[in-house]
Amino acid sequence: MSSGTATDIAARSKAVREALDAHVREIIEWHFNPETGCPFWLDYASKLDWDPRREIHSYDDLRRFGNFQDEWLRGGPVRRWVPKGLADRPIYVFETGGSTGVPKSRISIEDFRIDYELFSETLPDEFFPKGSDWLMLGPSGPRRLRLAVEHLAQFRGGISFCVDLDPRWVIKLIKWGEMAMMERYKQHVIDQAVTILKAHPNIRCMFTTPKLLEALCEKVSLKKAGITGVFCGGTEMTPQFHRFAVEELMEGAYFAPTYGNTLMGLAVHKPFDPADNYAIIYYPPTPRAVIEVVDPDQPSLLVGYGETGRVRLTTLTREFFMPRFLERDEAERQEPCETYPWDGVRNVRPFSRLQTSVVEGVY
Amino acid sequence: MLHIPILRHGAPYRSIDTQRVAHYRTREPFVELSMANPGLIRRDLLRQREVREKLAAFPTSVLLEMCRRAADYFMNDTLPVGDETQTPDEYVRQLSATTGMPHVLVRKNMKKIYGAMAEMESVIAGLTRGLDLSILDTGHGMHEGHAVSFFPRTDSLGVVLPSNSPGVHSLWIPAVAMKIPLVLKPGGSEPWSPYRIAQAMIKAGIPAETFCFYPTEHAGANEILRSCGRGMFFGDSSSVGKYASDPRIELHGTGYSKVVIGEDQIDEWEKYIDVIAASIAENGGRSCINASGVWAPRHGREIAEALAERLSKIVPRDAEDPEAQIAPFANAQVAARISAIVDAGLQEEGATDVTAKYRPERLVEKDGATYLLPTVVHCESPEHALANREFLFPFASVVEVEQERMPEVFGPSLVVTAITEDEALINRLIASPHVDRLNIGPIPTMQIAWDQPHEGNLFEHLYARRAFQRAAAGSGK
DSSP states (O other): OOOOOHHHHHHHHHHHHHHHHHHHHHHHHHHHSTTTSOHHHHHHHHTOSSOHHHHOOSGGGGGGGOOBOGGGGBSSOGGGGSOGGGTTSOOEEEEEOOSSSOOEEEEESSHHHHHHHHHHTTSOTTTSOTTOEEEEEEEOTTSSHHHHHHHHHHHTTOOEEEEEEOHHHHHHHHHTTOHHHHHHHHHHHHHHHHHHHHHOTTEEEEEEOHHHHHHHHHHOOHHHHTOOEEEEOSSOOOHHHHHHIIIIISTTOEEEEEEEETTTEEEEEOOOOGGGTTOOEEEOOTTTEEEEEEOSSSTTSBOOTTOEEEEEEEEEOSSOEEEEEEEEEEEEEEOOOSSSOSOEEEEEEEOGGGGGGOOOOOO | OEEEOEEETTEEEOOSSEEEEEOTTTOOEEEEEEOOOHHHHHHHGGGHHHHHHHHHTSOHHHHHHHHHHHHHHHHHSOEEETTEEEOHHHHHHHHHHHHOOOHHHHHHHHHHHHHHHHTHHHHHHHHHTSOOTHHHHHSEEEETTEEEEEEESOSOEEEEOOSSOGGGGGGTTHHHHTTOOEEEEOBTTBOHHHHHHHHHHHHTTOOGGGEEEOOOOHHHHHHHHHHSSEEEEEOOHHHHGGGTTOTTEEEEOOOOEEEEEOTTTGGGGGGGHHHHHHHHHGGGGOSTTSEEEEEESSOHHHHHHHHHHHHTTOOOOOTTOTTOOOOOBSSHHHHHHHHHHHHHHHTSTTEEEGGGGTSSOSEEEETTEEEEOOEEEEESSTTSTTTTOOOSSSEEEEEEOOGGGTTGGGOSEEEEEEEOOOHHHHHHHHHOTTEEEEEESSOOTTOOOTTSOOSSOHHHHHEEEEOOOOOOTTTTO
């Protein structure tokens, strides 16, 4: 067991880094090998005057790819993202964005299950009892969330009930100024959740978004409904919301905030520490994904610990390789901690320079 | 640094999310506000019915007496502000520090707020047209020989407040005496007045739960207006438009108030120049009831010249100077943008900045603060782009227009002071749906009477009358 001293964390960080570099080499070999790689990256490599398999030796070497462009994920053919080594497997496609225009698509095979199985390890059994059922109250449709939460429930021996919400419709209602209609839609979603909770007493755990959590707690007491653990994500959470949720909504239930998306996977929250004053600190599932905070004006440079910058995501799985994608979020860079001896992010929120073009609804 | 908390039904709450408001001149942080997240507001407002029942249990006569006492506390006492205390002088200095309003103008507004509380009985009598106020206790009674019954349309009044002038707070205060709790979202740089009013009321015995005070962002303001059965919204023309079709919300936007001179009085225009100048410039020209237009059938140039000469004597002074008449802009960029809008309008033929020859620049800086100096524009026709504009400084257009076109040509006008004895014109003004407040004769647009409603009648906004009949006891046997 780690002693948690700074020296110990530094030593473990170094080991994590070495493992990450080894993982990068493995992933590069997979995606750029003509036998196993996907058409997109093989085509990309054919236009380079250097060979990624020969010249990428470490995570830092990924800088040679520049920044992953989200436009690459808009439009087809989507099979260009399927690695040849996995071509005979059943393929899912998940989307992110898409309130206007063409959404970004990402193919998936097992990643969503693996991500959520890893996440499952971070959930305390006391609050998320094995064998108990779940309520998945949030967006499904083209997103991976419904399948992922359902798998999480099944992985933990439970069954997941689902209530859908269409965030693209919510964003349209907000843009049109149809706030009353948005409220009615939200209530329609919440009414279904309340009905399910009342009818199925074995539901102990749930996933939902911050705004749906607030709306649900206006209608029911989580405690009376038998909920003991809430996994929350999907949109920005402020420290004030975190405190409000813990102090006024949870009634003793465990609150597990998460950050993630279809492209990266799921970053987990640092275990609650009063010293953090409800700051929401996330750590990525390294080495499968890396989250960094970079200078918005010089995105090749990391900011210092505690400093603010733009979030940069890297996904490193056999199903999907996404180097150095500049996310539409900003955050403070967080130092490694005992549980997660690698870089994290603190208080993620929409990137202020892009904020006018981002609409977040009830989702 | 002084911290102003949220009040959750009267209980102070310190948020993790804070916003600092800067001193208008030094730009150094001056006060920190706790910011309410929308979910917290929604959750608190689930208690509206319970809170109203507690307030409604007080007889109206007792609430009126509490308002009178609160007026005195507001004006003279040391009251809590966050974890600290605030004397009346500190209130003046603090309000001035974040808004730039000169102390002398803050004190005038303070008296206006005091008046609204001290004269609450007159205010309510005006709003209810002399209703026996015990009817609000029982819900029914007799008024002028008729059975009447009133019921509240809401359990609370949500108010999204501005920062331009503290006098506007006199508009929502009567809700308390009418037994309707308040949910207040203060203006970004003026948390002082609503907080102090609430503290004075609480000290006077009004249940603390009556007051919710939520500094918050737009989403929180929307939640307040959505969650309260009745609302008031103060904002500019673009922001009030969002709520234009919602009858639950009383809108207080741009005033476009005017002084109008009829044919019968126009040749004696010089007699009225004091009233016109006061209408434009009092309170730093920051109120919706300040005149932003002077409409006359002729002598427009002479009137504009006389006003320009007089108003150009108003210059920036220190906030503490008792002669100070204009306020700087807390945000210098806003002042620059407004001045640019005026300049752009002047590019169109048919308008002249008559004040220009009396002072070199409209946009000036003094001791690190930015001011817009009083500006009088002469417009040859009501169709000119500057003829019917309103800005947050002493600005007025003198517009020449034939009397036959009055008042249709005015457009919506919060206050019209009509200097005329021409009954035909007066009747047209009385019949006009565009004229909200009407003063006949040389009454400054800024002059208010406590027994008169302002931009809608708060009593009618908060209460509805139902048909009511009651059979005599025993008549059913």
